[in-house]
Structures are given as C-alpha cells and as structure tokens.
Amino acid sequence: MSATPLNTPDVARLVMSRARWRFSEIVFWIAALATIFLVPSRHLILTEIAILGLFALSLDLILGYAGIISLGQAAFFGFGAYCAGLLATHQLVTEPVLALALAGAATAALGFVTSFLVLRGSDLTRIMVTLGIALILRELANRFDGLTGGADGLQGVTIEPLFGLFRFDMFGHTAYAYSLAVLFVLFLLARRIVNSPFGLSLRAVKGNPLRASAVGISVNGRMVAIYTIAAGYAGVAGALLTQTAQFASLDMFSFERSADVLLMLIIGGTGYLYGGIIGALIFKLMQDWLASMTPQYWQFWIGLVLVAIVIIGRERLEQLRGAIRKRILRLRPQKHAA
Amino acid sequence: MLTILFDGIAYGMLLFVLACGLAVTLGLMNFVNLAHGAFAMTGGYAAFIAVNRFGVPFLLGLPIAFLASALLGIILERTLYVHVYRKSHLDQVLFSIGLVFMAVAAVDYIMGSSQVFIDVPDYLKGQFNVFGVGIGKYRLLIIVICGLLTAALQFVLSYTRFGSRLRASVDDARVARGLGINVNAVFAATFAVGSGLAGLGGALGVEILGLDPYFPLKFMIYFLIVVTVGGTSSITGPFVASTLLGVADVAGKYYVPKLGTFAIYTVMIVVLIWRPQGLFARGSAK
C-alpha cells in the first residue's frame, strides 16, 4: 500500500484496472450459468457448493480484506438458517426472497453487535472469541428447544414457491438456480464493495492499521462495518440452506462447519473473492468423490491432500493453476468455434 | 463441596498436561499445531495396547505412552513440520487439520471406532475419605503426576542450559545459530517433549474422558481455550488457566446444571475481552 494521496492519476488508473471485469471472470460466470443446463443431475451438490461458496465469500470479506481470522463464522450461518426457518414455520414471511433478505438483515444486526468483541486482540484471541460466540449460540438454540426444536432440528419448514411460480422441486433445479442467482448478486455487491473507496481503505487497514489511522481512516469503524456485512452474507448463506433443504439443525452452528469453510477459503486462496467459491467447489467435489469411494476412510485422503497442498507449497500450485488457466484461455476460442 | 473443588482441580490438571505441549509449540515456536490432540490420542492408544493387550502394569503404561507420542512427534517434526514452520498461520492450520483427519481415519481403520478403556489396577479405583471429603484415588494420581510435571517443566525452562537455549532460539533463531546453538535440534527436542506430554495426558485421560478415534477433534477446542486464556508466554499461564477452567466447569455443572457448557465459553470470552493476550501475558507479545 502506498501512502501517496489517492487522487494521483496512477493510483486511480490502478484502481480502475483492478475493478474492470477480466475475461476469465466472465468465463467463470458463464460456466456457472451453463451448469444449470448442462449437468441437471448434479444440481443437488452444486446447490450446496453455491451456498458454501457464499459462506466462504463472507469469510473472505473479513479475512482476505480486513485480516480478521474467524473460526466461528458458523455463528452467523446458523443464525441466518434459523431466522429463515422460523419465518417460514410461523408463516411470518412466506415469500422466499423477502425472507432471505430479512434473515440476512437480522444476522447483520447480530454481526454488528458482536463485532465489538473482535476489535481487539491477536489472531488467536479472535479465533477463540468467534469460536466461543458460535458455541454459545448453539447452546442457546439447544436450550430454547420450544422455539428451535432443540437437538431434533427445526422441522416442518415449508417454503412457498419462488415468486409464487417456481416450486422447490425434488431434483433441486429451482434450488440451484435460486442459490446461484443469490450468489451472483451478492458477489457483484461484494465486488463493488471491495473496489470502492471503502474497500480500498479496508486494505490499508489490513496492511498496517497504525498507518491507516494516521492517514485518517477510522480503523475500528471499518472493521465493524465489514464484519457486519460479512455476517449478513453468512446469514444469507445459512438462510439459503434452510430454504433449499427445508429444515435447520443445531449442527449449522458447529465448529466443524466453521473449520470446513476456513479450509475451503484457504484452499481457494484469500483476497480475490473467487477463492471461497473455487475452494468450495474443489473441497466439496473432492469430498463427495472420496466419500463415495470409501465411505469410512475418506477423511484420511482429504487430510493427505491438505498436508500435500501445504508441503508442496501453495505458490507452486498457484503457478500450476496459472499455467492451466493460460492454456484454457488459449483453448477457449477454439471450443467456441467447434 | 471440597469434593467438587478436588474434582475440578484434577480435571484442570489433566487439561493442563494435555494442552501444555500446545502452549509450548504455539507460544515458544509460534506454530499453530491443531494436530496436538492427535499426539494425545497416540499416547492413549499406546497405553491401551501395552496394558490391555500385553499386560504391562498400568503405571508402566504411562511412560510408554509418553515415549510413543514423543517418538511419533520427533519423526513427524523432522519429516513434515520442519517444512511448515516458516509458512503462514493459515497454511499451518490447513496442514495440521489435514494431519488430524489422517490420524482420525488411520486410528479408526486400525483400532475400530468404538470407545476403548484401559484396565486400571484396583488400588487406583474408588474414593477414600479425608475429613468428609471424598478423594478419588485416580484423580489424586493425576494431581500428583501433573504437579510434579509442572514443577519439572518450570525448572527446565527457567534454570537449565536447555531452557535458555530454547528461549534464545525462539527469540532470534539466526543469532542463536551464530552462537553455536543447534536450533533445529532444540526445536525437535521441544516438539518431542510437548508431544510426549500430550501422549501422557492422553493415557491418563482415558479413564475420565474416554478414548475413541475422534478424540483429537472433540478436545481441540478445550486445548485452545486453555492456551488462549492462559496466554502462551509461560507455563504458569496455561497451568492457572486450566485449573480455573476445570474448577469452573465442574462447579458450574454441579451447582447450575441448566447452564451446561455456557459457563466455560462465557468465562473464556470475558477473559479474552478483558485481557486479549491471555491472563498471564508477557509485555511483548508477537
């Protein structure tokens, strides 16, 4: 991060170029759109991937752009999930999109309240505080079983057809199109946020909080804001899962869920928004494939892959990925021709 | 009532032995080793095999557990961990969680997924009464062993040549090397001792916590709580923290069972908000 004023033409150009859509990004989203029509039999797992991708995106917003490491993002995921579930079971809001937005807003409010707990402290402190919040919420949901169904999970969630037209079918077609659309819209929003002056100031905070405050950026204000936004994102992801799976369970708050999403994000890489989505795609497909090969011992192979990624070095993998991407880009026009 | 206090202390001591190795790797070597519980599990299963399958006396099973975990620790340190020290914390998380997954599945494959127990000799079973306070013999053993260990650790770190070498290596590895300290060997030895202690804790804990292949995942959170609340800059911090947590957990469950596990998490968050570096932080935290 340079300390030069932001109105220098060079910096402006740099920022503009970063905000511009790259060809590979467009290809990515076209490919995502294509999956709706090309692989209808995989929509169920793709729905889950889209939801996890959104969840990982929320973590990327705070980890990749503000440097806040969290091992309790499931707190917001679970909260959003139960919000959506309760809205549906009590017939408060039956329109899925509206309910989704409400669940997201409620979770953002929770994020705002808890954000003050993570302002201070080292990585480790933040990890534990976020983890603690998630575990406490889980206990609360367990305790108020009259409302939440306790350990049985929230049953009897029936979601009305989308826009009154599209029923959530058993094949998961509606669910997938819906999840993907939500992911795309929120991705656009996130992209807008991180490329805005606000997003740039966040990077300054991440790079060096002291210097950032010296140039007049309110460090705590920025942290609270992004943490709140990220919580809202996670809440929407949770709400999506409730709506597409039509129930919610305590396990949505679990430590494993927070840990898994962190793994996905690290695999995909932080700080460029696509990391979470790509990580979710890789992790989930790999897990699904391994678990169908060996339902009992797939964890071993997942573990081996994780260890290998670190030992081989992600830099080297990234080089490899870069090379593959180049090759794909070169191939792409020919494919279109054929 | 003192019985509750006694139980809490024993439970806390057990947590301490399990977690102190993590405090060492995290605090001194600045390495996030989430796989710490896997070493504890190794020790537990080593003792189980020695005692139940080969009829080794229980008290001899404990050092076996220590050695087995320490040996595994040193092998992994030399082959794998050494490549990861310099990587980012996120990479370390990825790496050590990967190890946990592998350990869990491997143990499940070899030992099966049912809970196992070590045959404890009769003289360690039951309670005796001192002025109306029920003292569990096994818990007393835990307290004695852990007390001795803590004293020994504190002594080694503060007063011996090895301790000063370790502290030197941690503060500035390059200068330490320049002074002729074999930093790699110091780290390896430290790591091995930390793993060995986890193994010992794992073996001691079977009787109270149970042992199955999911042990490392189940107790990871507890280890992390002890270490963060206690701070990672000394042995005393985690020691006091684990004792406090042990007592708070046991007393909380006894007096207000409705609260369940709220107590322990709330205490943790409050402490961390109040003192973000842990209860016993040294001035200069990294």
Add this chain to the structure above:
Amino acid sequence: MMKRILVGLLAATAMAAAGGAWAEEPVKVGLILPMTGGQASTGKQIDAAVRLYMQQHGDTVAGRKIEIILKDDATVPDNTKRLAQELIVNDKVNFIAGFGITPSALAAAPLATEAKVPEIVMAAGTSIITERSPYIARTSFTLAQSSVIIADWAAKNGIKKVVTLVSDYAPGADAQNSFKERFTAAGGQVVEELKVPLASPDFSPVLQRAADAKPDALFVFVPAGQGGTFAKQYSERGLDKAGIKLIGPGDVTDDDILNNMGDSMIGTVTAHFYSATHPSAMNKDFVAAYKKLMNGQRPGFMAVGGYDGIHLIYEALKKTGGKTDGDALIAAMKGMKWESPRGPISIDPDTRDIIQNIYVRRVEKVGGELYNVEFATVEAVKDPIKAAKK
C-alpha cells in the same frame, strides 16, 4: 429380409424391456449411515450387519439383485438430506435406509413422502419419527419402549426414590419423560432430573449431584458408545458401593463396549430389546457369524437393527414379487412378523413402528466376560408414546 430380422429383433428387445425390465435391473437400497464422526460405531455395526445378512441370504430376492449404495452422512442432517435426495433422484434407489440419529431420519422424511420411497429407520429411536411420513418403517426401537418397562420393574422391586440422568437431546427427553410418568404413576418418586450435554467429557459433577441426593437408584440414558465413560466415573465415585442401583434403558450397557466397562457394572439392571446372550439358536448363529466378520467384536443392538432392517426389505420384496412400488412395499411391511436374533418381532400395521419383546436384564459375568443376562420378558411391546396418543 434384413429389415424383417431387424424389426423382429427390435420387437424382442422391446418386449424384454417391457416385460422383464425389473427382472434385470437391480433393486437399489441407499444406506445412509454415520461412518465417520462421533457416531461412527453405530454406522459400522449396521453396515456390517447388512453385509452379513446378504452373505447369508444371497443378494437376489424375487429374481432381482439387491444393490447396496453406502453413503456417509457424518451425522450431519443436511448431508443426510442431500444424500437421500441424490440417491432418490440420480441413483433411483428403491429404498432409503440407515439413519443414525433422529434429526437425520426426520430430515429425510419429506423426501420419502414425496418420492414414495420407503424409509427404513435402523437406528434412531425418538418416538415421533414414524409419524413424519407414511413411508417410514422402523426396525430399531423407541426409547419409551425400554423406559416404561424399567419403570415398572423398578416400582415392583422396592425402588422408591430415583434420580434421572439423561443426555440432553430428544431421545433423552423421551426416555426421561416415559420413565417418570410410569414410575410416579406406580407410586415412585423422581427426586431430581439431571441432564448432561450430548458431548460431555466429564460426568463427575452430575454424578456427585446424584450421589448427594441419595436415591435408591439412578436412571441413566446416554447414547450408545458413551456408556463407558459414564460407567468408569460411576464406580470411581463409589455410587455402586453406596447402594445406589444403576437402572435404565439398555443403551448404557451396549454390548459393543460393555466388556470394557469393568466389574463395577455387575448388577446393573436395564430393559432393552437385544442382548448378545439372548438364548436362542438363531442369536447364537448370528453372534458367531458377526464376530467372524468383525474380528471378534460383539454385535450391539445397533447391529440387530440393521440386520432386521435389511430382512424387512427382503421380505417386503418377496411379498410384492419384486415390484418396487413404494405403496405396495409399505403395505407389505405392515403387520409383517418374523423371528429376529433379538426374539419375535413385528411391524405395527397402524404406526409402522416396531413391536418387540423387551427384556429385563442384569449385567453378569459369563465365561469371564460381561454380558446383559435376560431374566424377565415383557412380550410384544408397542411404542407407549404413540399408543397413549390414541
């Protein structure tokens, strides 16, 4: 000429396709179990029992091959739901089976209804499950079945004051409420109701509380697999010597780990549907075969739930002549009776839940190993919670 042969061939294939379609295509059973995670031992027992049954009875029923597709849900209910959905939609399974915990079984229930695919619950034990879909049948048990029987036994055997200690989730609540209702109706008194978190590492505080209340007996429910830790601390605290009897549904003395629990468990009285020492020729063969398959490990009650579950699928198929229409299969299952390793059982035609004998057992040493030895039998017990609703 060529043309005619071709047409003939086509017609022949078409006929074969129409008439013999289900003679060639296998019947698929999607088995969704926790194979990893804290409940893995449940999943493994059921999986082993299903494999054992198929080894013994062949993999063909009514002319159709049976194909098992095993999936691991790691005890995460939304996984269960997705896996069930994929199995139904993509693999076109004719049955979904397994289900280690109640939320998993409940999560799959709407799918069973919508797709008209029978859901065979082989483990989960909360009463409400079978009410959630007309396509659910259960071959495990309900906690209330065991709990009321042990309540009767306790009331008749001079136990007046009881402390209950259950894991804090739905089956625990079922066990506790059924016990309390029956026991207080018989004049007994529940002096304290304790709950422990599902993932509780240390039982010592609650056990101390139970000891301080000085009851005649301690009623315990912890899920299969956790009984060991409990038993250790029960004896450490000297509750056995203080004359506090241990009673409960049989989960706490699961055969799977009972032998490791130590001699302090001797004398524990539980009520449950299966013991590995059940004195029948069929059970002896079952235990021997299971041990052979699983390196000497004893079958627990989860294994029997799996064994009977696959039996139910086989028999239903025999009855429908290999037809896999969901309604026909469920109709075939209703009222079905057979002899299981646990004793005579049947499927309640009204609720599709299991009706079985509940045995009162005492832990004793048999041939140097600890076993639940049955000493009283209550025949044909229905799920009391659903029975009370009528």
